[in-house]
Amino acid sequence: MSDTESHVGLHETAEAPMRTAVILPWHEDGQSRDAAARLAEAVELSRSIGLDVVHRVTLPLRAVQPATLLGSGQAASLGEAIAVQRIGLAMVDAALSPVQQRNLERIWGCKVIDRTGLILDIFGERARTREGALQVELAHLQYQRSRLVRSWTHLGRQRGGFGFLGGPGETQIEADRRLIGERIARLRQEIEEVRRTRGLHREARRRVPFPVIALVGYTNAGKSTLFNALTGAAVVAEDQLFATLDPTLRGIALPSGRRAILSDTVGFISALPTELVAAFRATLEEVAEADIILHVRDAAHPDSQAQRADVVAVLDGMAEDGMLGADWSRHTIEVLNKADLLGGVAQVAARPGEAAVSALTGEGLPALLATIDTRLSEGLVTVGYDISTSDGAQLAWLYGHGEVVGRQDGDEAIHVTVRLAPEDRARFERQRNAAPGR
Numbered sequence: 442m443s444d445t446e447s448h449v450g451l452h453e454t455a456e457a458p459m460r461t462a463v464i465l466p467w468h469e470d471g472q473s474r475d476a477a478a479r480l481a482e483a484v485e486l487s488r489s490i491g492l493d494v495v496h497r498v499t500l501p502l503r504a505v506q507p508a509t510l511l512g513s514g515q516a517a518s519l520g521e522a523i524a525v526q527r528i529g530l531a532m533v534d535a536a537l538s539p540v541q542q543r544n545l546e547r548i549w550g551c552k553v554i555d556r557t558g559l560i561l562d563i564f565g566e567r568a569r570t571r572e573g574a575l576q577v578e579l580a581h582l583q584y585q586r587s588r589l590v591r592s593w594t595h596l597g598r599q600r601g602g603f604g605f606l607g608g609p610g611e612t613q614i615e616a617d618r619r620l621i622g623e624r625i626a627r628l629r630q631e632i633e634e635v636r637r638t639r640g641l642h643r644e645a646r647r648r649v650p651f652p653v654i655a656l657v658g659y660t661n662a663g664k665s666t667l668f669n670a671l672t673g674a675a676v677v678a679e680d681q682l683f684a685t686l687d688p689t690l691r692g693i694a695l696p697s698g699r700r701a702i703l704s705d706t707v708g709f710i711s712a713l714p715t716e717l718v719a720a721f722r723a724t725l726e727e728v729a730e731a732d733i734i735l736h737v738r739d740a741a742h743p744d745s746q747a748q749r750a751d752v753v754a755v756l757d758g759m760a761e762d763g764m765l766g767a768d769w770s771r772h773t774i775e776v777l778n779k780a781d782l783l784g785g786v787a788q789v790a791a792r793p794g795e796a797a798v799s800a801l802t803g804e805g806l807p808a809l810l811a812t813i814d815t816r817l818s819e820g821l822v823t824v825g826y827d828i829s830t831s832d833g834a835q836l837a838w839l840y841g842h843g844e845v846v847g848r849q850d851g852d853e854a855i856h857v858t859v860r861l862a863p864e865d866r867a868r869f870e871r872q873r874n875a876a877p878g879r
Contacts, residue, residue, distance in 0.1 A: 462496040462523055463487055465534045466510060469501075474711075474747040482711070483534040483556070485661075490563050495526055509548065510541045520549045532559055536712075539588040557584060557714040564717065572635045579628045580716040586621050651692070651842075652701045652817050655728045657756070658737035659748035660708030663778040667737055667800035668705040671810070690727075695814045696807075697844040704731065711751045728756075729764050733816055734773040740789050740797065741782035749775075774812060780805060818844065821860040826873075828855045838869065 465480045476499045484494050500515050509516050510533070523531060530552045531545065537555035545553045554562070561584060564577040656664045672691035689705045704727045728734060736752060738745055759765040766772075774796060780786045781799040789797035796812050798805030823846065828836050830853060839845060839859050847858035861869065 458491050458493040459530045460495050460526065460528045461487055461492040461530045461532060462498070462519070462526075462528045463494050463532050463534065464497075464519065465499045466502040467499050474744045478744045478747075479534065479711070483532065486556075486559055486563065487532055490559075490566060492530065492532075496522060496528060498522075507538075508540065509544050510535060510537060511545075516545065516548050523549045523551055530554070532556075542588070556712060557716065560710070560714055560717065572632075572639075575628055575632050575635065577717075579625065579632065580714070582621050582625050582628070583716045584714070586618065586625070652699075652732040653704060653727070653730055654693075654701055654733045654735060654813060655704045655706060655731035656735050656737055657706055657728055657752060658708060658735075658776075659739065659752055660710050662708065662737045662739040662742075662748070663800050664708065664737045665705055667735075667776065667778060667798070668703060670800045670803060670806060672703055693810075695817070696811050697814050697818070698840060699814065699817065699844055700841060701813070701817070704728075709752045709755050711747070713751075713755065729759065729766075732772065733813060734769065735776050735813075736773050737776045737778050739779050740777035741779045772816075774809075774816065776809060814844075818860060821862055822866055823858065823860050824866060825856060825858045828857055829853065830855060835869075835873065838872075842869070 463480065463483050465476065465483055467476045467479075480497060480499050484497055487494050498519070500511060500519075502511070504512075506512060511519070519531070522528075528551055531549055532554055533545070534556050536557060537545070537553070542553050542555065561577065561581050564573075565581065568574045568577045656668060658664050668689070668691070671693050691703050693701050693703050695701055706727055734756075736749070738749055742748060756765060756769055760767050760769055774794065777789050777791055777795055777797045778800055780789045780797050781802050781804070783789055786797045786799065786805040791797040796805060796809040798809050800806070821844070825847075826835075826839070828839075830851075836855065836857065839857055839861075842865050843859040843861040845857055845859045847856075849856040
């Protein structure tokens with residue numbers, strides 16, 4: 442059977458997206474947000490990949506049933522609703538074990554995926570770069586290896602997605618397990634090559650060292666819209682979850698004249714699959730290398746504080762793993778975005794050190810750039826140099842790497858007062874002393 446024949450994608454046809462039920466099993470204890478907000482997010486996740494959500498329900502979960510997660514009465518009642526509404530897919534917004542997934546499929550007579558499976562499928566369809574595709578495929582195989590209840594012939598396909606919603610597949614489980622393990626090993630080697638390449642790129646940036654500013658935040662907080670507004674780029678910025686999956690770098694000019702590199706990264710989400718946290722380590726290294734982190738928040742979202750906590754938890758986890766410095770919060774600016782939905786920047790209750798903006802209208806962006814400039818200036822030293830009028834290269838280097846705060850032009854020399862990072866000052870003076878005639 443060919444890949445095309447064995448795979449049923451998230452869209453059964455372009456005209457008839459799959460009729461879907463979104464089911465939220467809910468524990469009241471220890472939740473940082475209310476059930477309605479979590480259910481709404483699960484519905485948006487499903488719709489973001491083209492599913493037709495025709496039924497949604499929150500089910501109180503008093504005790505986890507090993508066989509089905511849900512209680513027997515809940516499972517049976519849902520089966521009736523699924524049959525009546527001719528639903529082809531049930532998305533359970535929780536982590537299902539392979540046994541629970543298979544049992545629910547038998548009871549409901551439809552395909553069943555959990556939150557992790559849906560997010561991985563979204564990532565599979567959206568990843569565009571080679572790095573993104575490798576990272577998502579690795580995450581998918583790590584998730585799928587314990588299940589082996591679907592065909593994994595997607596490995597040869599060119600389109601996105603990973604076929605969690607496909608029909609019955611390879612039944613030789615041991616052969617599957619061996620082949621998946623071999624593919625995982627190859628993927629890890631390829632990803633390691635990608636990491637080395639990214640490391641070379643970062644080394645190249647250090648040789649012409651511009652500060653790096655990384656955007657992080659909850660998915661759909663407006664990171665890509667802010668990225669476009671600050672850089673004039675045309676990164677995909679849609680009103681949907683996970684519109685950006687691949688890191689993008691662009692240069693920006695700060696008010697002082699200093700240049701910097703801005704990096705847009707994948708958005709975080711509550712209950713982010715652990716497979717993705719590990720698999721996207723190379724992507725998150727852009728955050729680890731950043732001089733400043735801009736934590737972009739949707740200030741108008743009712744769960745803004747809970748979303749902030751989710752992002753902070755991921756960054757804290759990166760710090761515990763040694764990927765990020767323990768003092769990462771000292772280098773972070775919280776950006777309260779979507780101020781236009783609250784009546785403007787003046788209506789946003791920003792605390793000291795936070796910046797209220799509207800990436801859509803541009804309000805507050807000059808103040809944000811000034812704040813970034815001020816943060817980058819901390820620790821700079823002010824020095825003066827006499828540059829020969831014939832040495833335009835040294836003058837250009839100072840303007841490109843520092844903040845020129847004073848200049849006096851003479852007939853034979855230009856006296857420049859400039860603020861530099863200590864390492865840039867040392868580099869400049871080494872180059873200057875090594876120049877011919879010095």
